[in-house]
Structures are given as structure tokens and as C-alpha cells.
Amino acid sequence: MTTAPQAQPDTTADRRDYYDRIRPLNLTPLWESLHALVPREPQTPCVPALWRYDEIRPLLMESAALITAEEAVRRVLVLENPAIPGRSSITQSLYAGLQLIMPGEVAPSHRHVQSALRFIVDGKGAYTTVGGERTTMYPGDFIITPSWAWHDHGNEGIEGVAEPVVWLDGLDIPMLRFFDAGFAENDDAKVQQVARPEGHSLARFGHNMVPVRHDHVAPTSPIFNYPYVRSREALAQLQKQEAPDAWLGHKLRYVNPLTGGAPMPTIGTNLQLLPRGFAGKTHRATDGTVYSVVEGRGTAEIGGQRFDFGPRDTFVVPSWAPLRLSASEEAVLFSFSDRPVQQAMGVLREAFLQDA
Template identity: 55%
Template sequence: MSTSNAAAIVDTKATRRDFYSRIDPANLAPLWEQLHNLVTRTPASACRAVHWPYRQVREYLREAGELITAEEAIRRVLILENPGLRGQAAATTSLYAGLQLILPGEIAPPHRHTQSALRLILEGEGAYTSVEGEKTPMKRGDFVITPSWTWHEHGNETDQPMVWLDGLDVPLVAMLDASFAENTGDQKAPSPQKSAGDSKARYGSNLLPVDYVAPTPASPLFSYPYADTLAALRTLAAGDAPDACHGHKLRYANPVTGGHPMPTIGAYIQLLPDVFSTAPYRCSAGTVFAVIDGAVTVTLDDRTFTAQPNDVFVIPSWAKHHFEAHGETTLFSFSDRPVQEVLGLWREQR
């Protein structure tokens, strides 16, 4: 390169830097300096693969139960923070996860919020979630939802602690600036007035109230018992060969529309036969998994770990991975796939 050409390049860079500094006070920036970081060839998420062993986290939950009451905390939860998203209360870029403890005799007081929430029961039996005045008893493995803007509270009338995995669309709602919430001091929550099983009778028996029109996209069925789910999976496993990438996998459904239980969060359950090893797979939805039964070795490009019952782990968007089951294994998972599908963004690679 000639001396004159080198000088011209230096001069051009200096001129551009001067231009950028002058437009900065006007809250302007040159797209051409950032385009390669904004429109990437594949997802470039800060979300990382992470594994939370339940045995370790459970001990911290026990300590939290001694430090603060459910009433004081409103919700006694340890947030599962992704190491690539610390300080953002995020398990993936769009979803929150946490482990909630409620001790015998405690009540987590009623509130409601625009964030949709799900629960996967990990420990205990007999406590309840009350949604819009209907008490839903909870057992291990049950999938329970509290749709957006529904009053809900939790109570434990048993003599044993209850622990469950919470999943919410907190980061997604925050990104949209659409967070609203009310406590019982703002407006009275509905008192329990519906018999247990009311929503199942109305919506979960292949029947609907006559002239029923769904008021929201969310499922009116609040509880999906694990006993029913496991029976369905085993029936499928008895008659079908497992899918190479998923084993035997089902998605939880809104019984009215056939869609997802909540418009922003999809939830899934899968059964992997003993010693079954899945083919490599990846998708565009960062996903939170929890082991219900069995155990699974998870292999990604950069790490391997084995998850035991009640362990929680995250597979980031577009991270290639495969599973190997140790014993008959059931995995629960949730992701933002419903949002991606509606927006035409969902992709997978088998």
C-alpha cells in the first residue's frame, strides 16, 4: 500500500469518528458499525447451558425457609439465574425460572400480574394453588398454570414442605413494558368458592359449557395431573417406536383451542426409554428442563452433565445437544416456542 493510500485511509477513519461523535448527542448511531452484531447468521445469545442439581439447591431452600416466612417474602423463591444473564432474573433470554418453598401451615398471599406462570411440582403432596377462587391440589409431577391476570395464592395444609419449579415470562413482559400487578390491598381477590375439580369438569373431559366462548387465549384448565400424563406417555411407548430426537414427546394443550396452555409459554413432557440415546438436535427456543423420573446425561458441544430427579437445566437457543437416559426417564420442559411460532421465527434442526 502506498503512503498516500495509507494516509487517505487514516483520514477517512478520523473523519468518520468525528461524524459519529457529532451525531451522538442527537441520540443517533451508524447502523453500518453494528449491523453484523444485530443481524447475526445464527442466534448469538448470552444464555448459557447450566445445570442446577436439586440436592444442592434444596439445602439452600431449607435455609431460606428459616430466614423468611412465606407471608414476608410474598413468594419464597430462589431464582435460577442463568450464568450468562446474571442480575436479570432470567433462566433464558425470555423466561424466568425459580424454585418455590412453602412450609406446613403457610399461605403465600393472593396476587395477580400480567406475567403468565406455570408450576411443576417437585416435592410433597397435598398443598394447593388457588386460581380465580378454585383450589387445585398438587402432587409431584403435576403441571399447574396461573394464566395472565388471574388471582392466585398457594397454601400448604399438610405436615410436609412443598417445593415446585416456577416458570414465568417475566423477561419477555419486561421487554414489552407490559408489567402490571395487584395485591389484595389493591383489590379483593376472589375467595375459594368453586369446588376442587371444577375446571376439569367444565373443560377437561372432552366437554365444554354450552355456548362457551373463550375469554382469553390461555387454557381454562388449571391442572394437568402427572398420573394422567405418564399414563399417556406409556401408552404411546407401548405402541410406537421412539422419535430419534425426542423419544416419546407430547405438548400440554389448551383443551378448548388445541393451542398452548398459555400464549407466551409452551410446556412439554417426554419419556425416554432406558438406555435410549437421542440423535443430535437443536432449536431456536432456549428451553428449561426438569427431570421428573429417571436420570439423563446431557451432552452439548462444550460440556456434559448428568441430571437426576428434580434437577433443572437449560439448553440455550440453537445449542446442539443429545440425551442419554438412565432408566425410564421423564423430562418436563418449557420454552417461548409459542411466541416464536406466531411470529414465524421458530426453527429446528434434527
């Protein structure tokens, strides 16, 4: 004789009633959200995207007629990830924007706890002053503004020529916002007093040597301008001496010369060369990464989407999105991500796939 299965009680209404009763006590059941809170693999809301510089530049120039650099404090068009509008974020942890400074303008001095990088995209002859040292900007230069360092920007031209200068700003603003740890302060003066000659920090720390009495305790590199002419030469020498990596081409990371670690505690930076005809294999990593194209043309296949890139374009690869790079002509890419933070936390993961 077969026993009929007993009907299971319908607990949906009971659970709903229970949830309604605990909500006023600011309680919520973990079992309803556990899989979203602790996913099997990263589930970023961000999406791949590319910003074409040729489309953005006219809009940047138009903004110069609408607002001055001094009034704006920083005249920037923010590169927002299309999937998270209104958050001024290109990834969950990073901010990116294109900043314009016209000839004769000054972006006034201020400081903030957010660490910043400037990667020069277009034009030359503008300057930034950081902590009393000024440096002239040239395309491809990677410049650091450390946390809580006074900094101002200006554009006086060079060699009698003044032109608009555009650079890519990269900051850890979303990261600091997450920690509710943001502070900022405006300077009493529009521009800083220059206290050291240009090139001072590079002369002291840029040759694998350190002044014997120097005791550096700051977490940021003592070099604040990594000139493109030097970085590009390093890539060229690497290209002559070894075959390209099957996934990355020829890729170098910028370092703090005193520690060998990242130049900034929250943002890692790289420069890579893809030889003409390079067809890379697919790789992925948990650090969502922003790329700026310095030279050349190619294709980035990101999460199944194809993006054809050219000089001065910017594109973003979200966390754990598969990336495959190829180059129709020799290309150089600058990139930045939150890798140092993930490494410090021990959560960084990478995968280098064997494409069929």
C-alpha cells in the first residue's frame, strides 16, 4: 500500500509576514540575498565602453567658451560608465575624466585626500605644480598628484607656442566615497610658490639611486612625472630583446623606485606595446581597468563586444570581463586600475586563457 505524500505547507505568506515584521527593526534575512552578496564569481554592474577622442574634443573645446578653468576649478568631462550613470565612476572603484586647460588659464590650487594621476593626451606646454615643484606636460607623460598634496595647473605654452592641452584624470574618488573618507581644501593663493627647480624629483630618484640622507615615508612614489620619452624607450628596448607575451604584448608597470611597488597606493599603472599584427590571446582579471591609447590602432574584444580603437581613445574593461587585444598597426596603451588595493587585500585573480 502506497502512502500518499503529505502536502507541504505554503510558507510564502508566512515568510512575507515575517519579513514585514522584522523590517521596522532594520533587520533583513541573509538567506534572501546571500548569493548576490557572495557570488560564485564577480558580477560587476559596469559594462565595457569606448570613448572616441575625435568625438569628445570638439565638446571639450565648446566647454571652454561656457566656463573658465578658474570658475570650474577643474574643467573636466567625466567618463561615466554607461551602466552606472550619475555616479561619476568609470568602474566601481575608479573615476576618469578628460580635463582641458586653455592657453593663459590657471586651474587654482587645492588639495584632497583622493590620489590622482594625469596622463597627457593632447597638446603640450601646460604645467602642473605639486607640493612646490612644477613640471611641464608632454603627450604620454604620466604625472602623479599624491593624496593631500597641494596642486595647481596652468598653461603658459612652451617655446613661444601655446595650445589647448587635454589630459586624462584618474582618481580613486569612488573608493574614498565608499569609505566616507573624503576631505578637500582650497588654497589661499591661486598658484603655489615654486620651491624647487623643474625635474628635481626625477634627478634625485629617477636613476635607480637615492640621496643617502633621504628618508621617504610617504606611500606614493617620490617621482611625480614619468616622462613618456623614457617610458617609450624602455618599451622599444624590450621589444628588441624578447618576443611579445602572447596575451599582453610588451607590457611594463610603472614603479615606485624606493619600493618596487606601485607608484600610488590605490592605483596601479602600466604601459604596453602591441606590435603591428599582434593578435593576443584572451585574459581576464578582477581589477577593472581603464585604457588610454597613446599611439596606433587596433581592436579590444571585451566580454564579447568589439571596440576598434585609435590614438587618444579611452576604453574600460570591467572586472573579470574577458579581454583580447589585437593591433592593426603598432600600438601603445597606457592603463590604470585598482590592482594595488586588490593585491594588498589578497583578492586579485587573473586568468590567461588558451584560445581555440
